[in-house]
Amino acid sequence: MAGNPRNGRPYRRLCVQQRALRLPCWICGHEIDYSLTGYAAQRSAWAFTLDHAIPLTRGGDLLDPANARSAHRRCNSARGNRTTRPQTQASRRW
Structure with a gap:
């Protein structure tokens, strides 16, 4: 049984790079x-x-440097597995 690939050396190396x-x-x-x-x-x-430009759940490659992006933890979480960037919400105050 294989472990979590995000704990592996290639993934950690990509994060460091x-x-x-x-x-x-x-x-x-x-x-x-x-x-x-x-x-x-x-x-x-x-x-x-x-972060991955093409989310892993949509077929993105975990270890492809061309798919790797730097992101804030908050922005990455807010984006989720969407392929677009989240839009800023307008104020509800008129």
Whole structure:
């Protein structure tokens, strides 16, 4: 029985390579706080996460560098498995 591929060395290597690019969040365009590591990174909405342009549930490749994107944890979660970026919601106040 194989383990979780996200715990494997190739996936961790891809995360390190993407993180080293220090790119802004591809979803919102704002800077990512790359100084956050360990537990702080796991808890912060503004920490780096590896996102996939084509979600894995839609056939995207987990280990393809061309599919890897830098994103905030918050933006990545909000986007979910959609192939488009979430639209900012307009205020309900008129």
